[in-house]
Amino acid sequence: MNVNMKAFVLLVLGIGLLHIASAVTHSLRYFYTGTTGIPDFPEFVDVGVVNGKVISYYDSITKRKVPKQSWMEENLNQQYWNEGTDQLKGTEQSFKANIQIAQTRFNQTGGVHVFQNMYGCEWDDESGATEGFYQFGYDGEDFLAFDLKTTKWIAPTPQAVITKHKWDSNTADNEYKKNYFTQECIDWLKKYVDYGKSTLMRTVHPSVSLFQKTPSSPVTCRATGFYPSDVMVSWQKDGQDHHEDVEYGETLPNDDGTFQKSSHLTVTPEDRKNSKYQCLVQVKGIKEDFIGVLPGPDAPNFVPIIGGVVALLVIVAVVVGVVIWKKKSKKGFVPASTSDTSSENSGRAAQMT
Structure with a gap:
């Protein structure tokens, strides 16, 4: 190039x-x-x-x-x-x-x-x-x-x-x-x-996954494969909306016409051990909510799959x-x-x- x-x-x-x-x-x-x-x-x-x-x-x-x-x-x-x-x-x-x-x-x-x-x-x-x-x-x-x-x-x-x-x-x-x-x-x-x-009027349910690159990295909640593009990816702590130390990503297209979006949560091992965190995904036009539950700090870390999304974009x-x-x-x-x-x-x- x-x-x-x-x-x-x-x-x-x-x-x-x-x-x-x-x-x-x-x-x-x-x-x-x-x-x-x-x-x-x-x-x-x-x-x-x-x-x-x-x-x-x-x-x-x-x-x-x-x-x-x-x-x-x-x-x-x-x-x-x-x-x-x-x-x-x-x-x-x-x-x-x-x-x-x-x-x-x-x-x-x-x-x-x-x-x-x-x-x-x-x-x-x-x-x-x-x-x-x-x-x-x-x-x-x-x-x-x-x-x-x-x-x-x-x-x-x-x-x-x-x-x-x-x-x-x-x-x-x-x-x-x-x-x-x-x-x-x-x-x-x-x-x-x-x-x-x-x-244009169809709906497709998302796939929700949680992963963390290293024990000190933010936890990422990734929703992908959904349609339409209007989506909310949010975090809850002990059943209550949680916005502290949260970073929201953009909605991006997949090559199959669906969309993906991620949200990143910075949380200490102590808070992760003492509280229940979960990621809530809501897609416009789909009544069902989609939830990813964050396991405790002793659970194995999820390793993200790095694909060609950015290059495609x-x-x-x-x-x-x-x-x-x-x-x-x-x-x-x-x-x-x-x-x-x-x-x-x-x-x-x-x-x-």
Whole structure:
């Protein structure tokens, strides 16, 4: 692996995965990723994701938008894919221009640079609540975000302020975006969920295991093989919720479409001997709780099986263009000072100048 690709992979590793919707909160997300300075890697990638499942893919090498789920291919005709391809060819050119503009704004020449757009919507099929989001990132940092309530752009960095002013002035397009995220995007999401309901609405029970590398290491509770991804892995001490000296891991994908999550407990041999600790796993949509009981300190330590999960995660993140800027709440954009002078229709990226 060359140095540039290593830098890109390390950047991907630094942020974890996308937030993935629960059994009743469904999500549709598109991830556009433009890159420069990475040999043998597409300069532009688009990935469509529903409830954590990749449903479509396009890159600047193949120049075709293609289905990634059988239920997408079966329910959408060729015209849908042709129109999506044409739209993405235009977006690809905008992203190439935007990377050059961003490099100029940040006074950069050469090197590895990444410009990304994540947009989509969520729908709670119980309450009917909906939400939309449209965000840009550059080199691992927030760059721009659209506020649906005010139909204005938020610029968290001075280099983005000039674009904010330009895009704020296009009130017609901003109203269109608001309409798209509150109506059209939700309609498409409902269609996709219906198409793939046999996959997206299923439940799979987790396997729970406890292990400890050495007597002085934290105890790890690992739940794996579950679906959907919305899970709570927590600890109890003598039947009561226990949060002290607990570290919670991210929810990660397995290569079979299920998920895994770990939680780590630091506990002394004395406490382990005098109290009963257990790990409680609760998966959204499954009524049954899954429990792993921590044996006493004299029991043999469990030895973890080190697999290829991290390596797989890197490959998946790079290939599908997972968003690489820091994971934040959708309201976490802090504006910079303004004193400085088809279902993807919304994703047509305007040039920044």
